[in-house]
Amino acid sequence: xxxxxxxxxxxxxxxxxxxxxxxxxxxxxxxxxxxxxxxxxxxxxxxxxxxxxxxxxxxxxxxxxxxxxxxxxxxxxxxxxxxxxxxxxxxxxxxxxxxxxxxxxxxxxxxxxxxxxxxxxxxxxxxxxxxxxxxxxxxxxxxxxxxxxxxxxxxxxxxxxxxxxxxxxxxxxxxxxxxxxxxxxxxxxxxxxxxxxxxxxxxxxxxxxxxxxxxxxxxxxxxxxxxxxxxxxxxxxxxxxxx
Amino acid sequence: xxxxxxxxxxxxxxxxxxxxxxxxxxxxxxxxxxxxxxxxxxxxxxxxxxxxxxxxxxxxxxxxxxxxxxxxxxxxxxxxxxxxxxxxxxxxxxxxxxxxxxxxxxxxxxxxxxxxxxxxxxxxxxxxxxxxxxxxxxxxxxxxxxxxxxxxxxxxxxxxxxxxxxxxxxxxxxxxxxxxxxxxxxxxxxxxxxxxxxxxxxxxxxxxxxxxxxxxxxxxxxxxxxxxxxxxxxxxxxxxxxxxxxxxx
Ligand SMILES: Nc1ncnc2c1ncn2[C@@H]1O[C@H](COP(=O)(O)OP(=O)(O)OP(=O)(O)O)[C@@H](O)[C@H]1O
Ligand SMILES: [Mg+2]
Numbered sequence: 001x002x003x004x005x006x007x008x009x010x011x012x013x014x015x016x017x018x019x020x021x022x023x024x025x026x027x028x029x030x031x032x033x034x035x036x037x038x039x040x041x042x043x044x045x046x047x048x049x050x051x052x053x054x055x056x057x058x059x060x061x062x063x064x065x066x067x068x069x070x071x072x073x074x075x076x077x078x079x080x081x082x083x084x085x086x087x088x089x090x091x092x093x094x095x096x097x098x099x100x101x102x103x104x105x106x107x108x109x110x111x112x113x114x115x116x117x118x119x120x121x122x123x124x125x126x127x128x129x130x131x132x133x134x135x136x137x138x139x140x141x142x143x144x145x146x147x148x149x150x151x152x153x154x155x156x157x158x159x160x161x162x163x164x165x166x167x168x169x170x171x172x173x174x175x176x177x178x179x180x181x182x183x184x185x186x187x188x189x190x191x192x193x194x195x196x197x198x199x200x201x202x203x204x205x206x207x208x209x210x211x212x213x214x215x216x217x218x219x220x221x222x223x224x225x226x227x228x229x230x231x232x233x234x235x236x237x238x239x240x241x242x243x
Numbered sequence: 244x245x246x247x248x249x250x251x252x253x254x255x256x257x258x259x260x261x262x263x264x265x266x267x268x269x270x271x272x273x274x275x276x277x278x279x280x281x282x283x284x285x286x287x288x289x290x291x292x293x294x295x296x297x298x299x300x301x302x303x304x305x306x307x308x309x310x311x312x313x314x315x316x317x318x319x320x321x322x323x324x325x326x327x328x329x330x331x332x333x334x335x336x337x338x339x340x341x342x343x344x345x346x347x348x349x350x351x352x353x354x355x356x357x358x359x360x361x362x363x364x365x366x367x368x369x370x371x372x373x374x375x376x377x378x379x380x381x382x383x384x385x386x387x388x389x390x391x392x393x394x395x396x397x398x399x400x401x402x403x404x405x406x407x408x409x410x411x412x413x414x415x416x417x418x419x420x421x422x423x424x425x426x427x428x429x430x431x432x433x434x435x436x437x438x439x440x441x442x443x444x445x446x447x448x449x450x451x452x453x454x455x456x457x458x459x460x461x462x463x464x465x466x467x468x469x470x471x472x473x474x475x476x477x478x479x480x481x482x483x484x485x486x487x488x489x490x491x492x
Contacts (some may be wrong), residue, residue: 019348023347023348042479092257107334108333111329111331111334112327112328112329112331113331113332113334115288115293115327115331116325116327116333118292118293119291119292119293119317119320119323119325120320120321120345120348120349121317121320122348123323123350
């Protein structure tokens with residue numbers, strides 16, 4: 001409870017007393033590269049394989065001749081867009097981006113780099129953390145869209161290659177009862193996850209005291225706390241937006 | 244001139260500083276000495292505003308730093324340079340960008356002007372050839388010098404150094420000490436150096452303040468250091484066996 005309060009106070013310091021806008025543009029760009037571009041590979045791999053597994057698995061579970069095969073593609077599409085692309089990608093990113101944010105800020109804390117900023121009169125939390133939060137919120141949705149696309153593609157390729165579904169059936173299922181709100185929902189979730197991962201990890205890193213050991217612990221805590229918050233937020237948002 | 248009055252700080256139920264008074268003059272290198280854990284770093288952090296003392300005042304040429312409004316505090320901050328115990332260089336920036344950083348953030352200078360200032364500062368500490376190196380690629384002594392270059396690039400009126408020669412070999416230590424002293428004389432800076440290095444005390448201690456368990460027990464200079472009648476101070480400086488033997492002769 002105290003931690004939660006401190007977390008909100010920390011969020012407040014991000015927006016108070018900011019530096020010049022020009023300073024942030026550069027930093028945000030750097031973070032976009034760091035967070036976004038460097039995560040493309042891992043997200044792509046995970047998304048394609050999850051799509052593939054979903055397709056093949058669904059096919060085996062649905063080997064009743066009365067169920068049309070195109071349902072498989074329908075299931076792959078919806079589960080990928082609604083759940084796998086935003087949530088699984090975010091959990092992967094919590095591991096990659098969250099630990100690196102916490103590690104980087106934690107190291108800056110214990111090596112007095114944050115003190116050095118403060119002494120110059122720079123609001124260190126907004127200077128260091130705000131660009132990361134904005135960078136994450138800009139890049140996560142793009143990664144999610146990519147993940148959704150690759151997930152469905154992975155499902156298609158696996159399905160056709162393994163021979164559980166034909167090209168025509170997959171295309172029919174893919175177009176079946178399409179609801180565009182699904183994508184909007186996925187993007188809203190992703191933005192919330194991006195914000196949670198970036199701020200929680202930054203909070204963990206920023207509040208390290210001690211040395212290298214504590215920095216390591218902060219990274220671990222950042223990933224754990226981010227993952228839990230993603231799962232909880234996923235549940236809450238699904239209730240709020242889909243129910 | 245910096246004056247501190249009756250500084251006290253408690254962490255939890257541990258009193259780290261109690262009633263510390265003192266004043267530091269421009270163009271003079273003042274040392275704060277004392278054993279490990281006696282509160283030297285905390286005193287420095289109270290002075291530069293990283294720790295808020297429970298009691299007391301810190302005056303920068305008469306301006307009360309702790310109670311000043313945000314603009315005055317910012318103005319005072321711009322007049323101080325700090326060399327941290329571990330140098331605290333930004334490890335994502337190269338040496339040159341580290342030194343230029345305060346100019347980027349705090350001034351409206353043109354690019355050329357900033358580059359000139361940063362070059363000059365690095366030249367002053369003898370590192371004009373290492374400008375493009377990353378902090379991870381340079382030695383501890385070089386890091387300290389980059390730290391000094393960054394601390395003086397804004398032409399500070401006040402310079403603070405927390406153990407500028409910890410972790411350095413004796414020769415490099417002396418060079419760093421000399422550098423700090425020269426810069427202090429040259430630009431008439433008010434310099435406060437924390438140290439427990441005997442060499443520094445004898446070499447650059449124009450004024451020395453001895454802390455023991457959060458209290459100021461003695462004040463003097465390098466000439467009077469060895470002849471005090473403060474028991475704790477004598478134990479502190481004669482902890483070194485060699486010095487003890489020298490004293491006996
Ligand atoms: N933020 C803090 N919270 C709690 N205790 C602290 C904090 N900072 C310092 N202390 C305590 O204050 C005491 C004095 O610490 P300080 O860092 O000033 O010592 P020092 O004189 O600089 O020692 P050294 O020569 O080893 O650097 C120590 O016992 C330390 O544990
Ligand atoms: Mg110290």
